Structures are given as C-alpha cells and as structure tokens.
Amino acid sequence: MKFYATTKTISDLSADAVAVFAYQEENKIVYTKELIVLDAAVKGMCKTLLTEEGYKAHLGATFVIQTQGKLPFKKIIVVGLGKENELNAHHLQYAFASLARKAKSSRVTSLVVATKDVYNAVVGLGLGSYSFLIHKNKNIQKEEHEIQGVTFVGDGIMQKDIITAAKVTDATTLARDLVNEPPSSTTPTYLGKIAKKLSGKNITVKIFGINELRKMGMNGLLAVSQGSHEEAKFIKLSYHGGGTKTITLVGKGITYDSGGLSLKPQSGLETMKCDMAGAATIVGIFSVLSKIQPHINIVGLIAACENMPGGRAIKPGDVVRAMNGKTIEIVNTDAEGRIILADALSYAEKFVKSDIVIDIATLTGACVVALGEEIAGLFTDNELVQENLLAAAKQAGEKFWPMPIATEYEEQLKSEIADVRNVSKNRYGGAITGALFLKEFAPKNTSWAHLDIAGPAFAEKDTVLSSYGGTGFGVRTLLTFIEEQARKI
16 A cells, blocks of 8 residues: 655545545534535535435444546545544544445545544554455455555645654554464564564664573573474564663563463464564564664564473473572463563563663453453553553554552462462462562663553454454554654653
C-alpha cells in the first residue's frame, strides 16, 4: 500500500472510492464538511440513503454508496467516528482499520481519504488490511484483494507523519509475521538469523550460543531449554543512536511453550507459538530504528528457547542458579518465561549501562484474567517512567493499565530451599507476583518497567484491528516512547 498527500479538493481527484466521516451525537448524525460537499454533488443521495437504511455513525460503522457515475469515484465509503469529544488515537486507528476491511471487501484498489490525521490513518489502514496467507494455497493468495494506493486530502498534512507511520506499521507487521509463523519455523536459531539481518551502519547484533551461555552462567535459560532438541540462543541487538542515554529492552522469546513437564492442556497448546511475542516486538522495533534514527542508544536483549517435556527437561523441585547468582526453585515448569528473563535482566545489570530497562513478555494468564484480552499490564515503581509509558501508549493507540508492585506479596515467593520460588505459594495475584519475581533480577539503581502483554499480543479471533494471530502489540508504544525520550536529551 502506497500513501500520497495532496492539497487539492476532493472534486479534483478520482479513485475507486472516497472515504468520508460522520459523528454520532445522541440520536443525531453529524456530517463532516467533506461528506456534505459530496452529498451536494450527488443531489442529497448520501443523506437519503443513510437515513432510509437507519445508519448510525458509531465507531467503525461503514456504509457504501454507489455514485452511479455522478462523481469521479465509483463508491463513497462513510465511516463512523462515534462521539467527537471521545475520539482518541485508538478510536481513530479502529475507524481506519474498519475502513481498510470494508475497502478490501468492496474490491477497492485506489482510495481517497478526507483526513488530516494521517499518522493514525496509515497505522489503522495497515492494521486493518493485514493478512497472513503465506501458508495458504496459491489460489487463495491470488484472490486476496489489496488496496494499492491511498491519497490523503486535507490542509496541513505533514509528509513526515505519513513516512513515520508507514515505518511503524512495517515494524508491527514484522512482529505479527514472526508470531504467526509455525513454531517449528520460528525457532531460537531462526530468530537469531532474522536479528542478524538487521546488522548495519548503526546496528550491531551478537548471538550467544550454548557454550557462551554456560560461560556466562545463564543457567535459567539453559535449564528451560534442556527438554528441547532446539538450542537456546541469547540475542543482543545494539542501536548506536548517539547521545548519553540508553534504553534497554528485554524480550521473552519462548518460541514454543508446551509447559514442560507441567504440561498444558490441549486447548492451551494451540496458540503457544505466541509466547515469543515479546521477542518479536523487539525485533520489529529494531527493524526500523535505522530509518527513524532516534538520537538515543537502544539495546535489545532476547532470551530465546523452547519449553518442551523431553527426557532432559527440568522438573518441579529442581533448583537453578541464575546469572546473578540467585537460586530459583522450580515449582512449576510452565512459569518458565520469568526464569529466562531472570538471566536476561541479570545480563542487563552486568553488561549494559542503562538509564531505563523495560522488559516485555507474554508472562501470565493472570494478567489476562485481570485486564482482559485487549489491555496490557504495566508494572513499575518509578512514577515518571509509568507516566511516560502511559502517555506513549495513549499517543500510539495501545492500551496499558498500571498495576501495583505490591511488595507485601514478596513473602509468597520465598523458598525453603532456594533464594526464590518461580511461582507464588497461592494462586492469587499471579501477574503481580510474576512482576515481583522479575524485580529480584532487574538492575538495581536503574529505572525498570515490566510490560505483561499476555492478553493483547495474540488475537484468538478476527477483530477490526487484528486478524487471527499475532497483533504486534507494544511495537507502537515503545517506538513512541523511544522517540519521546530521544527528544528530551
């Protein structure tokens, strides 16, 4: 999909379809000026049809009007924006994603859109038009209709906003593709190869193998991986953007999670290729850093392995020593993500001088129970970092909710035979105790945040913003956060 901008009026353009918008206020539809102009050109046909069909301009509601040759467009697509005073970035992206889906189903190849908010338009159109068909037969692939070109009409459109949004969308798409690939394809080795391809002028990549992991004492990562034939990898990506500030991103890369000997039920196994969504987010971000070029240094650390119930798998009751020397009692092998992140966070403390460390992981089902499938949990004891991340999420159109670092629950992680248990002694507050576990290994005297994206990282059914599968959640928020932090230097 290619994007263009023009200061011409709609009447001076032609395309398969033109998209215009309307608001819904109580029981009244409020038409935008562009819709009023088009309606006048077709002698009131738009308002007549919308009224007769009982159209309500609720958020994302679409209505297609055939122009019957009265305009240089075959179709007018009316898109609802809901209440104007409630509109935000997420709503706008939702509306444009709905437009993309309607345009595709209507076989629209060229589209004119009357909007000035091109950033959210590009992101929303990208989210809504995404499809993952690489493993479908060629006939189905050929039948997939694509929107070829979109022209934005409006005063004050910034070309740089289109370019930035397109790059952010590309990064999100890569993260989605990585999650959607079969788990036997997206192995730790494959993740390393994809990361290695990102090496360039200002990005360096280092892949640590088994022998190096042993020398560094990454026994948590090694322990989780030992039930699989696939070798564990630790991936370090470094973007050298200049300046004095460094943000370190730490991603959970369980490329398939069977639960280990604490085996998941069949229904839980079906989507466990998504357990590397945190790692995919980091790869997606690094794929565009050289293009966006923020004036800040970014380090990405990915602990990647499979969690399988092979003959050498770790057992409940085992004790492993993490890279920072702390011992972990393995009570449940299905709480493996925090074990590999313990080593990754320990590496960040020992080898990376960071100003901010953020880990991102599909960590707990408990977070999904607490916040549902569309909202991620944000854990940090640094109020400024929390404020900045929430602001970035709001601007990026993603949903996070601040969760407590409840130190009164630390007692539940104490082990009788090791320094810490990998799960709590009771089943309540699992998302909080997961964060508290990670806090044991997070760099001291450094701002740290934990993002639990277990809910929104994978869509188990088609939605307006995401088809079934990986969503690329977190890419947009973290890229926005990075750019905002770079501006403050």
